[in-house]
Amino acid sequence: MLKDELIAAIEACDEQKCVHLLNGLAEAARRSVHPSVAKLYKDIDSAFRKDFGPTRSQVVRVHTTAGLAMLGTATLSELKKISSWHLHGEAQLAILADRRPEWLAEWAEFELERNFRNWTFIRTLIRAGLIPKPTGDFYALGMIAAPGRSLGARQFLELDRDLLNDELWRLFQCEGSGELSLAAYDKYVQEQKSWLDAFRTMTADGTIDRARVLTSTLDALIRDFAPFRAGWYSRLHEALKPTATERVAHREKYLDLLSSRVPATVAFAMRALIEVDKAGAFDTFAALDRLGAAVDARDKGTAERALSLLTGAAQNTSKEELRERIAAVAARALGHSSSDVQALALGLVENRTALLDSYRPVLAASLRAGLQHTEEAHPTIAAPLLVTEAQHPVVPVSEVEKLTELFAAVLENQGPPVDIEQVIDGVARISAPERLTASLAKRAEKLLMRRERPQPQTVLAQLALAWARGYRIPEPTAEDNLADFLVWRVWCVAEQAALHQERSLLSLPSWPDGRIDPTDLARRIESRPQEDIRAAADPASLLHLDLIQARLRAGADLDRLPQPHLTWNKETWVASGHTYSHHRLVLEVPESAKRSRFNPILLSTASFRASLPMKRWCATVCPAWREGWFAAGCHDLGFNLDWWEANWSTRAYLETLVEPHTPIGAMGGLLLALGLGAKEAGEGMLAVDALIAAVAQGRLSGAEIGCALIQAASSGAIKFARWSKQFGRAAKAGIPHATAIFIAIEAFFESGQQKEAADYCKLVELQRELAHQTGLRLARPGAIKTLESIPTGGKTKRVIAELLNL
């Protein structure tokens, strides 16, 4: 019977038998066997998904054969329901060629859309005349990946030259997405196998029409493709090295592309138009409106090129009306972030007040100084922006319901630190009603069962169980860093809670930053039973760490502070012909005692891995002396200035620099300088916040900042371009900030450090702007000598001269 024979053929992986059995069958006969085939396919498909054992290859063969039978018996909707599969081979083609269902074209489009890797098989159907060419984008796009790893794109096209007539040109109309685009494909293949190389070589030898390729690339660029995918077309265009004549012929398209939303396309078009101009075929006045878009471009080079065309046109006309039009277009560049672009635009706008007025606030200080209205040279800047100093005193939680809610919140959010401290304090004083805390305990249990057990969530969950159910949690073992200290502290409170000992703690901060008012602490000590105070002095007591913590937060016990020492270390290595280097800071604490939980001051100098919430909590351990903490921060940040790894916890160190009561010494200053040189934008932004706050609050002077810059730059790890940007942002906060930064940079110049760095000029440019903003001038002979000794030319020389001659 057909059904039985077919099933047997499938189970025997006999594809030829399947084809033979289905050959010539009427549709009704196919449908009659389909239920059995479908059932078998379902069972085999299940095994195909799960069985990766020794029989895997057999499973795959049976699955393929079953798929054949499905192709020969299923309807279109039934085929759509089975999972995507790899179509290939003569047998599948034979089945479909024999059956020729009316829905074959629709099925082909469907298969292409859900798995573009079936393109080769679909193409086979087309070449066999079984289906017309699909009209959907996936037919064109699927071709991109069809060469596979073995063939190059050129080779692939040579094997099917019919594709050169139509499909090839559809590639300029379909954007693609994800991995399926020309840009994505070429990124991961060798150049000689790429599509770009295929187009280039076929154009060079006349296989395809060069003019059509050039035009098609520009037509593709106007299609609003995403930047990554659009870039392929501009690269192809340039790879063909258009001649001057060809550039001129495409002038209007280049002009249209100036309005592109892709910055790289605008830059490409602008460079092409410069070539058109050099060929003497560019009428700037006719293109004025469209050039405006290029003048607006974020890219400095693009804006400068557009302005150069405008400048040329302005110089070649004496008609005031035309010069006005040029000025109106050029004025759009006055808001550019580059002062060089602004300067070019200003040269065209001149003193046209109506055009200038709205841009005055955003002009560089050095340019404002040259304007006719002299009061603009030193504009009144708004009062310095201060980070809020208002901190609300911490109030102990008094109600058990509020305590439970707070506990539930810190358990989920692992902070903020002040809430954690309030919870610990509350747990020590207030017993846990069973009904109220049952859900909290349940939640804590669930969290502890997870594979990932971050801190402080884990120790807080343990505390919850100790409080709510009297569980005894294991005693910690590590004593290497501040996180370990805090875990020990919580363990002590958990022990008390498990033993139902209700006792007030001493260590609840008075303020969110961790400080305890000394009078608060004195009052707390006085109100405690004397035996508790005596017991707390014993290191074996559960109260001892609480006392240590309280005293540190009140600013006591700060004698014999450790002296952390940092040294820069540079590692260099060579790989694939390139030299790489990495800077790191080595942190040492000479002559220190062994680390223990009883000496958190020493523990604060330890660099350690922890989550951001944990580090934020650790920052509250010793608010009165943070140099050790900052030294650890310098170690971590110095290792990761260029963001080699995504270590988000480092920001906890920078955040403490912002706090208004944090004294900033040498380590804090160095941390700030490193933060300003960090690549990760959040760290840089935090450093700017800290700088603004510290200067405004008098915690850091220009001279101190200068010392920090010198120490940071001694590594050679700092990119001065980053410093320049961040200092520029900080300077906008007010004249006191700009002044402090000016003094700091002057001191840095005087040190003579790293003056050969390629981006040293960025600091010089910044200093020039600061000079205009503040009215200050370089006065230190050493700084002047450093700048005069820099062997340079061009723009750097001009800026140095300008600064020295102010």
Add this chain to the structure above:
Amino acid sequence: MGGTLATSFEHVDRYAASSSVSAAGIFLAASSSKPSTVPFFDGCLAAPRRGADLLLTLAQIVRTRFYTPPGMVQRLIQQSDPVITCGSGMLRFEGLSACCGVYARVDVFGSAFDADRLDPGTSNVDFNPPMRAALARLRDGERPRLMVSAAGFGVVSSSNEAFERRVTLPTRWIKGFVEVQAHQARMERQFGVSGPTVQQFVRELLLQRTPGTIYISPIGNSLRLSQTVGRGAMPVGGIDRLRILTDVARHATELEVYSSGDGATAWRMDTPDARLFLVLSPEPSRGFSGEGQVLEALAKGSTVTARLRAMLRWENGLDARALAGQLGVSEAEVASGLAELGTAGLVGYDLAEAKYFHRELPFDLSRVAKHHPRLVAARQLVRDGYAQIDDDGSAWVRGKDGEYRVRRDADGGWTCLCPWIAKHGTSRGPCKHILAVQIAAGDVGAEG
């Protein structure tokens, strides 16, 4: 009420022709189930480059997923076409990003066009790639005709055949579209900047790519970005999403910023004859659909919803206070009714005017409006008798991990001990336990 809540539904846009641009003008095809022989709008654009830039930005937002959940391996969801509303001398184009986290609206004022025809109505419009490419080429100095019509267009066009676009829209996307109106209604202006500062601010965003929450504060006529809370600073989550303003910032005369204190922010960019609104969800990973801001209003219902519905009439300036006066009810009752109409897609909110406007979203919202999972779950808790209210008004509600204590805090707000409220507070609306207590106590309606 039982059964499974639909997580998505198919929406069909039927276009008599594709949108196109030719020498004769811009034809925006409007979707309609009924063939129409007259256009919504027919007129000339006064500043075509500016209008094109604004519409292209909107089209880009609708196509963009600003956040892709980890492990998302399926095809990106399809997105709906932008929605256009004509009424009271104005054109409004609205859209929601594919991730449900950015709502955009372009209001084109009457001064931006000379209209031969402006009939009230709402429809999807076809923003196909050729249309977008052609919009990119528009230049000032021209006065292209703009027609928005559900009819076929007699302009020469290479692709003017009727077609359907079927998209599978997640229910959460529709909910996001309606939820965002409730956010806006609670927002207040924080600060503003003008002129070239807007462009400089947007460029600054391009230079500083930062995850997490950024704080923005005005300093002089500029805006400072900070990582630290400061006096007068406003938190903005996912500020990188504002980079979408890059191509339109040069048209800005003003940028006004609003927030509601719950993390959502609105950015109103004024140009001489149009306005662009962007409303950002508190974080890129949070779309507007799950924010739960209308839950209590939905649960409670309003006695004046039907009467409000009759007063809409394609008005652009529906003021809650004025409506309350006309209806003789409290402003709170009207606000509740407008929130209900908002969830039915019948009103949007105009932040600039602090008023609602009538439009009728072209989606089938009957399956969405009342089937909010949290509300459904809350009602079920009440029906099962799991909400036990004490004499003092606080309650115990049985959840999957035991009982949760629900009570009012010192500020009069509600708290609950469930992990969801523990993590988020009520910033995303009440949890089902709180809603259950409110329903059981008679504060809100028990039935939908």
